[in-house]
Amino acid sequence: MLHIELQDKLFPTLKKYFGYDSFRDQQQSIVESVLSKNDNLVIMPTGGGKSICFQLPALLFEGLTLVISPLIALMKDQVDGLNANGISANFFNSSQESLEQTKIFEKVINKQIKLLYVAPESLSLLQNILTENYISCIAIDEAHCISSWGHDFRPSYQQLGFLKKVLPNTPIIALTATADKATRTDILEQLNISNATQFLSSFDRKNIELEVRPANDRVLQIIKFIRKKPHEAGIIYCLSRKSTEQLATKLQQNGISAVAYHAGLNFEERTKAQENFIYDKIQVVCATIAFGMGIDKSNVRWVIHYNMPKNIEGYYQEIGRCGRDGLPANALLFHSYADVIQLRKFMNGASNEEVQLAKLERMKQFSEATTCRRKILLSYFGELLSENCENCDVCKNPPQFFNGTIIAQKALSVISRLKEIEAVGTVIDVLRGAHNATILEKGYNQLKSHGVGSDISWRDWQQYIIQLINQGYCEIAFHKNNALQLTDFSKKVLFEKEVVELTKPIEVQEQKNVQT
Ligand code: ADP
Numbered sequence: 362m363l364h365i366e367l368q369d370k371l372f373p374t375l376k377k378y379f380g381y382d383s384f385r386d387q388q389q390s391i392v393e394s395v396l397s398k399n400d401n402l403v404i405m406p407t408g409g410g411k412s413i414c415f416q417l418p419a420l421l422f423e424g425l426t427l428v429i430s431p432l433i434a435l436m437k438d439q440v441d442g443l444n445a446n447g448i449s450a451n452f453f454n455s456s457q458e459s460l461e462q463t464k465i466f467e468k469v470i471n472k473q474i475k476l477l478y479v480a481p482e483s484l485s486l487l488q489n490i491l492t493e494n495y496i497s498c499i500a501i502d503e504a505h506c507i508s509s510w511g512h513d514f515r516p517s518y519q520q521l522g523f524l525k526k527v528l529p530n531t532p533i534i535a536l537t538a539t540a541d542k543a544t545r546t547d548i549l550e551q552l553n554i555s556n557a558t559q560f561l562s563s564f565d566r567k568n569i570e571l572e573v574r575p576a577n578d579r580v581l582q583i584i585k586f587i588r589k590k591p592h593e594a595g596i597i598y599c600l601s602r603k604s605t606e607q608l609a610t611k612l613q614q615n616g617i618s619a620v621a622y623h624a625g626l627n628f629e630e631r632t633k634a635q636e637n638f639i640y641d642k643i644q645v646v647c648a649t650i651a652f653g654m655g656i657d658k659s660n661v662r663w664v665i666h667y668n669m670p671k672n673i674e675g676y677y678q679e680i681g682r683c684g685r686d687g688l689p690a691n692a693l694l695f696h697s698y699a700d701v702i703q704l705r706k707f708m709n710g711a712s713n714e715e716v717q718l719a720k721l722e723r724m725k726q727f728s729e730a731t732t733c734r735r736k737i738l739l740s741y742f743g744e745l746l747s748e749n750c751e752n753c754d755v756c757k758n759p760p761q762f763f764n765g766t767i768i769a770q771k772a773l774s775v776i777s778r779l780k781e782i783e784a785v786g787t788v789i790d791v792l793r794g795a796h797n798a799t800i801l802e803k804g805y806n807q808l809k810s811h812g813v814g815s816d817i818s819w820r821d822w823q824q825y826i827i828q829l830i831n832q833g834y835c836e837i838a839f840h841k842n843n844a845l846q847l848t849d850f851s852k853k854v855l856f857e858k859e860v861v862e863l864t865k866p867i868e869v870q871e872q873k874n875v876q877t
């Protein structure tokens with residue numbers, strides 16, 4: 362039980378320093394647990410309100426709360442924000458002048474600082490204040506960085522286990538938006554806080570409408586999407602720096618106020634982009650995942666993933682940046698096979714390649730789902746929804762299946778005639794009866810099945826073949842030039858009259874006034 366004196370201070374402190382009248386969800390219990398000097402693990406989605414969980418106790422503890430955070434770039438903003446609220450906070454890093462560092466130490470020793478932000482790399486410089494005389498609490502933000510199971514592993518986080526040994530009676534609060542069980546257990550073990558109280562918040566962000574579309578004519582689709590929301594701010598995540606720039610340019614050419622943001626820009630350019638976005642001077646940021654961590658803009662109305670994220674944690678964290686104010690928001694993901702192949706290549710040879718590939722596979726399954734997407738998403742975080750959400754594309758537009766057996770038979774027989782050595786493009790060319798150079802050179806125009814699928818458009822064939830792959834009727838041999846190959850299931854379709862159900866391809870209508 363929390364001492365009555367402290368208990369009485371919770372609400373007035375919340376009001377005075379943060380301006381809020383009430384706690385959200387579990388915030389109060391977490392604050393009480395920290396003040397009771399328990400160790401705590403807080404799992405809360407991005408935008409859930411993790412900061413209060415350690416900032417408010419920091420104000421009520423006598424000594425310093427040390428905040429370990431991975432991104433030096435964000436510390437200044439956080440500290441500025443706290444100072445603006447009348448809270449004495451600083452950050453500490455190796456690039457500061459020694460005079461400045463000495464000043465900080467003096468303030469700590471005189472108990473004049475409530476919160477000190479530091480990156481794990483700089484902890485060793487703090488040795489002379491790392492005692493329980495000065496330190497009342499340790500907050501470890503983005504705690505998943507400690508685990509190689511997490512999606513953002515940082516070696517510098519792995520040394521943090523020493524904190525519990527040096528400061529055994531100091532409460533630790535570890536916070537993250539990553540919830541899968543393996544990561545959670547790993548965090549507790551590595552921080553030596555296996556008895557920590559765990560606070561798992563609901564990950565459901567009901568106000569965010571989820572949608573996945575095939576990545577055909579992405580730019581066109583994006584322009585149409587934004588034109589329907591002329592005054593709504595949004596973020597578009599791309600995989601590469603180059604594509605953020607190309608996309609921003611295309612949007613600008615179409616009269617949309619957009620900028621690119623990535624780690625290759627210099628500090629001023631990045632700050633300017635951030636500020637313009639935060640203060641509604643530009644509508645759209647085309648960004649790599651470098652953008653968004655720590656950006657406190659509650660009225661981001663939509664997030665688009667131009668490329669597939671590499672796992673569900675990342676995806677969820679990124680879409681979590683829209684609709685923080687609780688009002689309706691949209692998350693649109695473009696699903697592309699090319700992206701999956703690209704991401705697999707990136708993962709090739711990584712130390713935890715297997716984990717990464719498995720996570721990517723889950724992401725792919727989510728993208729291809731024909732059942733409520735929110736259910737799939739939340740089940741990934743260990744949360745089960747009993748009802749469909751009615752706020753995702755699948756719930757709103759349940760797929761209409763039709764008997765696609767003949768379509769499947771045509772595709773699979775072409776794959777077979779091509780001796781399973783050609784990739785999707787050539788398979789479709791043969792289906793459609795193309796007479797281009799490759800087809801003629803290889804004599805594919807002589808095949809009996811050349812042109813059997815000429816009644817179906819190129820784009821529709823592409824989507825049908827993806828569906829066939831998803832259902833296991835054929836597969837891509839990634840190590841053989843992405844050749845389409847048959848599977849055990851193919852035989853059932855070709856020889857055993859198996860019925861194949863397909864859904865109608867999504868139409869992307871052409872629109873005038875769009876430069877792509
Ligand atoms: P997280 O770190 O979990 O992503 P933040 O701590 O940045 O989330 O909080 C997200 C937003 O919610 C911020 O704008 C913050 O001011 C707001 N917020 C947090 N707690 C409360 C509360 N009790 N009442 C109202 N707004 C809150």
Ligand code: ZN
Pocket residue numbers: 732733734735736749750751752753754755756
């Ligand atoms: Zn749904």
